[in-house]
Amino acid sequence: MEVGHAGQNTHLQAVALGLANVEVGAFRDEEVRIVLGVAGEVKTLYILPLGKPR
């Protein structure tokens, strides 16, 4: 539920700033932790990429 709240707020703020945002819930957990440099420290639940709309 908390990550859903964070996702909703990210979407709302992205729209307010004229940005695009999607949610990604399927990814290789360990590879994401390695890329972020947080291996073993945190559990990744959600990826919220931000970008410029087409």
Ligand SMILES: Cc1cc2nc3c(=O)[nH]c(=O)nc-3n(C[C@H](O)[C@H](O)[C@H](O)COP(=O)(O)O)c2cc1C
């Ligand atoms: C809970 C949730 C999880 C999602 N996970 C993925 C995902 O893992 N991979 C993916 O391609 N899209 C995922 N989506 C869909 C994307 O967020 C997005 O809506 C989709 O890529 C369509 O984008 P578009 O309308 O810009 O083409 C998920 C959507 C929700 C609501």
